[in-house]
Amino acid sequence: TNEDNGLLPVALDYPHYSSLQTPQLPLLRSYTHSTMAAEEAAAAGAAAPAGDNGTTTVSNALSARELEWAVNSSELEAEHARINGPIIRTRFPPEPNGFLHIGHAKSMNMNFSLAFEKLGVPKEHRRTIFRYDDTNPDAEEEEYIDSLQRDLEWLGWKPERTTYSCENFQQLYEFAVQLIRKGLAYVCDMNKAEMEAQRDLARRRVGARATGKDPDVEAPIPSPDILPGRNRDTSVERNLELFENMRLGLYDEGAMTLRLKMDFESSNPNMYDLVAYRIKYTPHPHAGSGWCIYPAYDFTHGICDSLEHIDYSICTLEFETRREPYYWILWALDLYRPKVYEMSRLNIEYTVLSKRRLLKLVTQKYVRGWDDPRMPTISGLRRRGYTAQILNSFCDDVGATRAMNVVEMEKLHHTARMKLSTTSRRAMAALDPIKVTITNWDEAVKQQEPEGGMTFEVQNSPTDDSLGSHTVTLTEVIYIDSSDFKMKDNPTYYGLAPNKAVGIKYHGGNLFCTEVVKQDGDKVVEIKCTLDKSADRKKPKSFITWVPSNAIPAEVRVYNHLFTVPEPSDRWEEELNESSEEVHPNALIDPSVAEVCDKKHVDRWTSNAALQFERFGYFAVDTDTSYDSASNSGALVFNRTVSLREEVGKKELTDEEITALEERREKARRDKEAKEARMKIAPEDYFKLAPEHAGKYSKYKEDGKDKGLPTHLADGTELTKSAMKKLEKERQKHVKALMKAKK
Numbered sequence: 001t002n003e004d005n006g007l008l009p010v011a012l013d014y015p016h017y018s019s020l021q022t023p024q025l026p027l028l029r030s031y032t033h034s035t036m037a038a039e040e041a042a043a044a045g046a047a048a049p050a051g052d053n054g055t056t057t058v059s060n061a062l063s064a065r066e067l068e069w070a071v072n073s074s075e076l077e078a079e080h081a082r083i084n085g086p087i088i089r090t091r092f093p094p095e096p097n098g099f100l101h102i103g104h105a106k107s108m109n110m111n112f113s114l115a116f117e118k119l120g121v122p123k124e125h126r127r128t129i130f131r132y133d134d135t136n137p138d139a140e141e142e143e144y145i146d147s148l149q150r151d152l153e154w155l156g157w158k159p160e161r162t163t164y165s166c167e168n169f170q171q172l173y174e175f176a177v178q179l180i181r182k183g184l185a186y187v188c189d190m191n192k193a194e195m196e197a198q199r200d201l202a203r204r205r206v207g208a209r210a211t212g213k214d215p216d217v218e219a220p221i222p223s224p225d226i227l228p229g230r231n232r233d234t235s236v237e238r239n240l241e242l243f244e245n246m247r248l249g250l251y252d253e254g255a256m257t258l259r260l261k262m263d264f265e266s267s268n269p270n271m272y273d274l275v276a277y278r279i280k281y282t283p284h285p286h287a288g289s290g291w292c293i294y295p296a297y298d299f300t301h302g303i304c305d306s307l308e309h310i311d312y313s314i315c316t317l318e319f320e321t322r323r324e325p326y327y328w329i330l331w332a333l334d335l336y337r338p339k340v341y342e343m344s345r346l347n348i349e350y351t352v353l354s355k356r357r358l359l360k361l362v363t364q365k366y367v368r369g370w371d372d373p374r375m376p377t378i379s380g381l382r383r384r385g386y387t388a389q390i391l392n393s394f395c396d397d398v399g400a401t402r403a404m405n406v407v408e409m410e411k412l413h414h415t416a417r418m419k420l421s422t423t424s425r426r427a428m429a430a431l432d433p434i435k436v437t438i439t440n441w442d443e444a445v446k447q448q449e450p451e452g453g454m455t456f457e458v459q460n461s462p463t464d465d466s467l468g469s470h471t472v473t474l475t476e477v478i479y480i481d482s483s484d485f486k487m488k489d490n491p492t493y494y495g496l497a498p499n500k501a502v503g504i505k506y507h508g509g510n511l512f513c514t515e516v517v518k519q520d521g522d523k524v525v526e527i528k529c530t531l532d533k534s535a536d537r538k539k540p541k542s543f544i545t546w547v548p549s550n551a552i553p554a555e556v557r558v559y560n561h562l563f564t565v566p567e568p569s570d571r572w573e574e575e576l577n578e579s580s581e582e583v584h585p586n587a588l589i590d591p592s593v594a595e596v597c598d599k600k601h602v603d604r605w606t607s608n609a610a611l612q613f614e615r616f617g618y619f620a621v622d623t624d625t626s627y628d629s630a631s632n633s634g635a636l637v638f639n640r641t642v643s644l645r646e647e648v649g650k651k652e653l654t655d656e657e658i659t660a661l662e663e664r665r666e667k668a669r670r671d672k673e674a675k676e677a678r679m680k681i682a683p684e685d686y687f688k689l690a691p692e693h694a695g696k697y698s699k700y701k702e703d704g705k706d707k708g709l710p711t712h713l714a715d716g717t718e719l720t721k722s723a724m725k726k727l728e729k730e731r732q733k734h735v736k737a738l739m740k741a742k743k
Contacts, residue, residue: 021263056121056122058088062314069337070337076335089127089160089308090115093132093165095136095297096132096141097139099147099378100148101375102353103346105155105391108395112157130149132166133165133297133304134287135165137294145285151378164286165304166286168307169295176276180239181236181240185260186258186259187234187246188231188232190231197226199269205221206266247292247293262328268321270321270325277295277296278293301313301326309336316344319342344400346398347567348406348408349409350409352572358375366573366576373385374559390416417618420610424461425612427589427590427592427612428472428545429619431558431616432483433547434480434485435477437528437529438477447532456471456474478548479547483495484496485513487524494541504543508533508543509537510537511529512529547588553587553589553636555584556583559639560581561577564576593609597625598628608621613638617640686731695714697714
């Protein structure tokens, strides 16, 4: 037993079968691979060599807890080998009840690639089925069905074939009838509250037995109608009649279910007679309106795995306790049992991956929709500018293990930067632009004439010449970003300020602020500057980016974390970040990108144009774009994918902090000057010239090794031998400092 996996601590081998258990149920034992191999070899008389009969030998990298129910008969193994041959098959089976998210990207990576790598399967023998696990018509929509297929294709995964669980509805129904005939399923009229009470009672009785207590004392059964239940011993004939009535639609929704006769004395609550079928008068989006009873997920997915001859059924760890019912159903129907492996689900900082929570984010309009760039959905990540290569590389790096962990969001951001830095073309932008007028324009043009004028060729990528180049033209009126200008300069600021110069990128000259035009109080609307490229000018500490007067207007959306805490709690709605989206409606963009950003290139299901706005980050054209480059009209919208480097939240300094910083710098300057002056004092003059000793003494030794050592204080008092000894020690420290400085 394993409490960490949600199993109750109870012995699994019972001396007899009670009415609470399955008739003829084999004892539930956990098996290791070596135990199973030994028993199978003993049953066969000898172990068959690995790889016989054209099969593929694989490693045990995906081994996990196994059960006796999971052991296939030699006949089932032979039939599976005949059908699959050397093929090793996995499946990716999402439910079409929402959009795929980054957790599904990890699952796809595992099922289409990483699992085979771990198993050592040759590429020619790898197969993966894409299956819609579509058993709940109430939650499924055509929009979701379409998005799943498109996201899979966009990520570059190519399935062996696409299947639907609903295509097996007739076969699943026939299997249910088989179980009724075997006495392993029954029609139940208990409502939801009664079932919950029944299961709670069974759980408490198992817990009592596990701790050596009498279950009839700790959790007495008030009535057999509750446990094992009033319907559990209904005859096979009556159950067949009731199930047929369910199929014909003779009962209301919720009035009847078909349950599996499993084990109320199991340590695993998932064995407490699971529901296999329920009534739903909802047409199925793929199968149509031919059914009013629908199979449950637990009943369906294992059977579909078997019918499709899956070798490895891979899921996440929360399904570990479903291993018992998965194999019980296949055992009861004598179907082939695939190997099951559970891996840890992807948990990533500052977001949620629960479909229920994601749905609420959409329905409560906390975000723009399923494809909002703040969402962890694949559609949202694609819209934000994450490419398939970024997501697949991230999943490769994260890997797949059974260890639970939370991945830092910065890991995804770092992967994005690494990929985008080599593929994104550069461009300049001003997110919050300020007009700059160059007042000595004619003179500046003349200065630049020997170097080819005010148009400059710029490489689209500093590391990849194959991405080509574009030109930028400096104009008399340009625009800079507001973050590059401050009315009050300070020691930590390297941008433009009144009576201060900065370099201007690509031109290389100094832009010197001579006048600031304000409006409505303190709002800066224009900066007047001179441009200087003379040879004797003082070289600037920084260069700022700019856009020309014919820059393209755009809306730029900058995205931050969706939540204010790394791991959202049960109060996650209160932890949403109100600043997760910052919109810059009046941004201006380098006009050289016009054709690249044209609406004709924009598509919801592809990666749209990615640009690096110099000094601001990586951006992608948004699907709200309607910009037409031919007429230079329509809305141009960008989303920031990720910043150029990790943002550590630098805050704006207050006036008091700036003053304190300047005082510290001034003190450091004075200390440096004092140290330099001190290093010029000869040892014999130390007590005469060192600032802390000057004027304290009136007489000094005149010769010998003690020359310059004080003998009397300024008032004539003679120093003691002890005092002179201390002064000599101090002077020796100065001598050592001088020697060190000379080295």
